[in-house]
Amino acid sequence: MSLAAPEPAGAPHTWSHVGLPPFLRWAGGKRWLVSFVEELTSPAQVRRYHEPFAGGAAVFFGIDFGGRSYLSDLNADLIETYAAVQASPDDVWERLRGYRNTEGDYYAVRAARPRKPVNRAARFIFLNHTSFNGLYRVNLRGEYNVPFGYKPSDNRPTLQQLRSASSRLKSATLAVADFSAALENVGEGDLVFLDPPYTVAHNSNGFVKYNDQLFRFADQQRLSVLIDHIRDRNAYYVMTNAAHISIADLFEKGDRRVETSRKNNVGGRSAARGRATEYLFTNLPVA
Incomplete structure (x- = not known):
C-alpha cells in the first residue's frame, strides 16, 4: 500500500x-x-x-x-488488519468468533496461513488478544512466534466494536x-x-x-x-x-x-x- x-x-x-x-x-x-x-x-x-x-x-x-x-x-500485517476491518468488519468478526481461547486453538491458528485478507485479519486479532502480553514478534523467517498467553478471558472485540472501528477507519488512508x-x-x-x-x-x-x-x-x-x-x-x-x-x-x-x-x-x-x-x-x- x-x-x-x-x-x-x-x-x-x-x-x-x-x-x-x-x-x-x-x-x-x-x-x-x-x-x-x-x-x-x-x-x-x-x-x-x-x-x-x-x-x-x-x-x-x-x-x-x-x-x-x-x-x-x-508492520504490513497490522495495516492489512485495519484495511480488512475498514472494509468488512462483519466478515472479520464471523471468522474471529469461531476461535477458542485454548492452547490448542492458539498454536493451530498461529501455524495457519490464511489466503483471504479477512481471515488473516481475524487471525491477527485473535493472536493479538490471546498471546503473551499482546506482543508482536516474528522470527528471521517473518513468522509470528509469540507464545500462548494463558489468559482466562481474551477480551477480543465484539461485532459492534469492529463496526464502530470500521466506521472510524472510513476517514483514514492506510499505508505500509x-x-x-x-x-x-x-x-x-x-x-x-x-x-x-x-x-x-x-x-x-x-x-x-x-x-x-x-x-x-x-x-x-x-x-x-x-x-x-x-x-x-x-x-x-x-x-x-x-x-x-x-x-x-x-x-x-x-x-x-x-x-x-x-x-x-x-x-x-x-x-x-x-x-x-x-x-x-x-x-x-x-x-
Whole structure:
C-alpha cells in the first residue's frame, strides 16, 4: 500500500471526542494519553491528522479531528488488519468468533496461513488478544512466534466494536511505510502524532544500547529532521518519547516539552516497575 497524493488543505475542522477504544492490544499504546492530547489540541484548528507509527492507534480512535486521516506503519500485517476491518468488519468478526481461547486453538491458528485478507485479519486479532502480553514478534523467517498467553478471558472485540472501528477507519488512508513518508501528505494546519518505538524501562542506564533494538538512535535523528520539516510547513506535531537526556537534547527546538507519567509494564522481572516518566514534545499553541 502507498500513501495517497496530498489533498487540498481546505478549511480547518472542529475536533470531537470519540472515546472509541482501540480494538488491538499494543505494547506502548497511548490510550492513557488521549485525554491529555485532547487538552493540548483544544486551542488548535486541525485540518488533517497523521499517525505514522500507527500501532494500536489509540489517539486516532479516541479523537476525531474531523478531516482526512493518514495512518501508516512498517508492520504490513497490522495495516492489512485495519484495511480488512475498514472494509468488512462483519466478515472479520464471523471468522474471529469461531476461535477458542485454548492452547490448542492458539498454536493451530498461529501455524495457519490464511489466503483471504479477512481471515488473516481475524487471525491477527485473535493472536493479538490471546498471546503473551499482546506482543508482536516474528522470527528471521517473518513468522509470528509469540507464545500462548494463558489468559482466562481474551477480551477480543465484539461485532459492534469492529463496526464502530470500521466506521472510524472510513476517514483514514492506510499505508505500509516508513515514518518519513508521512511528510508527503503534511500541509499547513495538519496535526502529526508521533509515537516511535521505545521503552522507558531503562530511563537512565543503557538507554541507547537497549532502545537500538527497537528504534535506532539514527532513526531518532531522522525523526528530528522530520519534525523540522513539519514545523517548516506550519503544521502541528505531538511526539511522545523516552525521558532521557539524549532525547531532550536531540528534540530541543524551542517548543514545549512536557513530562508525562504512566504505569510501567515494560520488561521482565528485572525491569523498573511503578510509574515511568516520558517526554511529550509539541508546537501546539497554549490554550
